[in-house]
Amino acid sequence: MGRIQSILIANRGEIAVRIARSARDLGIRTIAVYSDADANALHVHAADTAVHIGGAPSVESYLSIEALLDAAQKTGADAIHPGYGFLSENPAFARACDEAGILFIGPSAEAMEAMGLKSVAKKLMDRAGVPTVPGFNGENPTDAELIAAAVEVGYPLLVKASAGGGGRGMRRVDSESDLAEAIRSARRESKAAFGDDTLLLERYIENPRHIEFQILGDTHGNVIHLFERECSIQRRHQKIIEETPSTALDDSLRTQMGEAAVQAAKAIDYVGAGTIEFILAPDGAFHFLEMNTRLQVEHPITECITGIDLVTEQIRIAEGCALSWDAESLTTSGAAVECRIYAEDPEKSFLPANGTLLDWHLPALEGIRIDSGVATGDEISIHYDPMLAKVIATGRDRDEAHRRMQHALEQLSILGVTTNRGFLLQILKHPAYQAGDIDTHFIASHFGDEPAAEKSEEAALNAAIAATLLATEARDPGRILKDIRPGWRNNRFSDPTTTWMNGEEAIPVSRGEWTTRGWAMHSGETPRIARIVAQDGAAVRVEIDGQIHPLRVVVDGENTHVHTAPHSIALSCAPRFPSTESMDLASGCVAPMPGKVLSMAVSEGDSVEQGDPIAILEAMKMEHTVTAPHAGVIQSLLVAPGDQIDGGAPLVILEET
Numbered sequence: 001m002g003r004i005q006s007i008l009i010a011n012r013g014e015i016a017v018r019i020a021r022s023a024r025d026l027g028i029r030t031i032a033v034y035s036d037a038d039a040n041a042l043h044v045h046a047a048d049t050a051v052h053i054g055g056a057p058s059v060e061s062y063l064s065i066e067a068l069l070d071a072a073q074k075t076g077a078d079a080i081h082p083g084y085g086f087l088s089e090n091p092a093f094a095r096a097c098d099e100a101g102i103l104f105i106g107p108s109a110e111a112m113e114a115m116g117l118k119s120v121a122k123k124l125m126d127r128a129g130v131p132t133v134p135g136f137n138g139e140n141p142t143d144a145e146l147i148a149a150a151v152e153v154g155y156p157l158l159v160k161a162s163a164g165g166g167g168r169g170m171r172r173v174d175s176e177s178d179l180a181e182a183i184r185s186a187r188r189e190s191k192a193a194f195g196d197d198t199l200l201l202e203r204y205i206e207n208p209r210h211i212e213f214q215i216l217g218d219t220h221g222n223v224i225h226l227f228e229r230e231c232s233i234q235r236r237h238q239k240i241i242e243e244t245p246s247t248a249l250d251d252s253l254r255t256q257m258g259e260a261a262v263q264a265a266k267a268i269d270y271v272g273a274g275t276i277e278f279i280l281a282p283d284g285a286f287h288f289l290e291m292n293t294r295l296q297v298e299h300p301i302t303e304c305i306t307g308i309d310l311v312t313e314q315i316r317i318a319e320g321c322a323l324s325w326d327a328e329s330l331t332t333s334g335a336a337v338e339c340r341i342y343a344e345d346p347e348k349s350f351l352p353a354n355g356t357l358l359d360w361h362l363p364a365l366e367g368i369r370i371d372s373g374v375a376t377g378d379e380i381s382i383h384y385d386p387m388l389a390k391v392i393a394t395g396r397d398r399d400e401a402h403r404r405m406q407h408a409l410e411q412l413s414i415l416g417v418t419t420n421r422g423f424l425l426q427i428l429k430h431p432a433y434q435a436g437d438i439d440t441h442f443i444a445s446h447f448g449d450e451p452a453a454e455k456s457e458e459a460a461l462n463a464a465i466a467a468t469l470l471a472t473e474a475r476d477p478g479r480i481l482k483d484i485r486p487g488w489r490n491n492r493f494s495d496p497t498t499t500w501m502n503g504e505e506a507i508p509v510s511r512g513e514w515t516t517r518g519w520a521m522h523s524g525e526t527p528r529i530a531r532i533v534a535q536d537g538a539a540v541r542v543e544i545d546g547q548i549h550p551l552r553v554v555v556d557g558e559n560t561h562v563h564t565a566p567h568s569i570a571l572s573c574a575p576r577f578p579s580t581e582s583m584d585l586a587s588g589c590v591a592p593m594p595g596k597v598l599s600m601a602v603s604e605g606d607s608v609e610q611g612d613p614i615a616i617l618e619a620m621k622m623e624h625t626v627t628a629p630h631a632g633v634i635q636s637l638l639v640a641p642g643d644q645i646d647g648g649a650p651l652v653i654l655e656e657t
């Protein structure tokens with residue numbers, strides 16, 4: 001095959017931006033695709049041209065093979081890069097590209113099929129001598145066969161769906177009495193999600209770590225590994241922090257696991273970039289878990305320590321080039337860590353959040369790379385994955401990379417949308433994390449299911465003072481920003497107290513008289529002297545009691561959002577009268593997140609107990625069941641299946657009994 005001249009990027013968000021960057025560096029023309037929700041998205045700006053492919057729901061656009069191939073043909077694309085997610089591991093898409101004469105930048109459809117089913121992949125790996133988790137992997141086993149085999153496997157064990165992914169169709173079983181029910185429900189879930197209910201059993205490995213190896217294979221039969229990534233920090237079976245090298249591996253274990261990973265890829269004549277995932281037991285035993293036949297979200301940390309651009313290599317491999325390295329010539333230097341920034345609320349069981357991104361800002365910092373799919377002003381849509389961006393830090397060693405990461409996350413201003421930024425910082429600062437003492441249960445065991453955010457009264461007060469100064473300046477321009485104040489009256493009653501609400505907490509602030517260094521601001525007992533020193537858009541420098549606070553501030557109607565590193569604070573002006581709406585909602589059933597109503601579990605007139613399901617909502621690839629906050633009778637349904645609703649929207653009127 002000759003050189004690729006143009007690539008259609010069949011994806012969106014940060015990964016589409018990332019792919020466009022490498023393609024552009026190679027002189028390749030890039031074509032983005034976009035749905036109704038994405039015409040002005042960052043990934044569209046990142047490409048040389050862009051084609052509209054359909055409606056906002058992914059099935060109408062980013063998952064539509066037909067629309068993507070039409071776009072490729074219309075623009076004369078030579079090749080398609082699928083990114084990750086969406087159609088990246090869909091053999092039918094790879095085949096359709098082949099048939100249309102468009103180069104698919106990824107492995108063969110056969111390799112994807114071989115690794116797509118856990119039962120098939122495990123058998124292949126067993127045959128290739130790659131260690132797999134001990135268990136039972138029969139030919140389409142019946143319930144009775146599974147129950148009989150479980151005696152041998154032992155407890156605790158995992159029932160796994162062969163077609164499973166994202167933890168679906170997976171059940172931990174601790175004793176024989178729970179097995180039959182686990183098999184039934186795993187089959188049901190797997191059938192519904194994947195149209196296949198084949199199950200297998202695995203011994204449950206206690207306190208494991210998730211270690212994966214990056215693989216590259218070319219069309220000349222060469223396969224190398226690019227070392228490991230540790231991905232044990234997960235919530236809901238999804239990685240949120242990844243690092244390399246892993247603190248769990250010494251050179252000997254690294255060599256063994258790396259060789260096993262290469263063997264695994266060679267067993268299926270793998271071509272392209274891929275990842276072999278292992279589960280590592282505390283005693284050092286490691287087992288093949290699965291292979292991802294695509295680029296991974298966390299690929300940048302491998303790039304940081306090897307100096308190899310993986311997207312460039314994917315493109316070169318697709319062009320038929322041989323790998324430029326063998327195992328001996330590959331070297332690594334330093335350490336790297338990646339944090340995934342999700343629009344979600346850790347305090348609400350990590351439910352996805354949405355809204356308008358009022359500020360997205362990170363100063364340029366040494367050793368920090370940011371792969372972002374968003375920009376200030378973007379609407380974070382309910383239709384797609386809530387990952388906004390990744391922050392990647394490199395250093396000479398683990399401590400240096402992590403110190404840079406912590407500093408970067410503290411400085412990163414994200415206003416208007418709730419994210420996990422603060423929670424990531426809590427993890428980074430945890431002594432067990434810092435000691436490298438982690439496993440896949442780290443978050444659950446140290447933070448629980450709904451980790452409370454770290455709050456600072458001092459930061460909230462500083463934010464409220466800045467908000468008060470800016471609000472006064474907005475009302476009466478020239479008054480606050482200049483030391484000489486036209487029309488200034490020595491009348492403190494002309495500035496009534498503003499009460500800011502920081503969540504449930506009220507912060508009253510009143511501005512008193514001008515002193516030589518600023519305004520006397522009162523909140524509680526101690527007065528503070530404060531003034532705005534400079535303002536340039538959202539960048540506001542406020543001096544409070546002789547110390548400069550560089551802030552990011554966005555005023556949005558009644559709300560003032562302030563980033564004062566490391567805290568992001570959303571202040572609202574306290575309503576003079578309690579709103580009747582919020583009183584209703586306190587006793588009602590409301591949507592905890594924006595999304596789509598999938599189904600209603602109740603009808604008018606039904607009696608419900610506290611905790612009974614009311615409705616099932618779907619947003620950002622997640623299903624969520626809303627339950628009754630108290631016992632009562634359903635007076636009326638306010639929404640119906642198919643409705644798109646806002647976060648906080650009432651779902652039913654539930655009369656207390």
Ligand code: ADP
Nearest residue numbers: 133158164165166167168202203204205210440
């Ligand atoms: P899925 O494809 O649904 O994501 P995986 O097989 O990749 O399922 O497993 C997902 C996660 O579940 C792993 O990262 C690991 O944390 C846990 N897990 C999987 N298999 C085992 C096992 N045998 N013992 C303990 N934990 C496991």
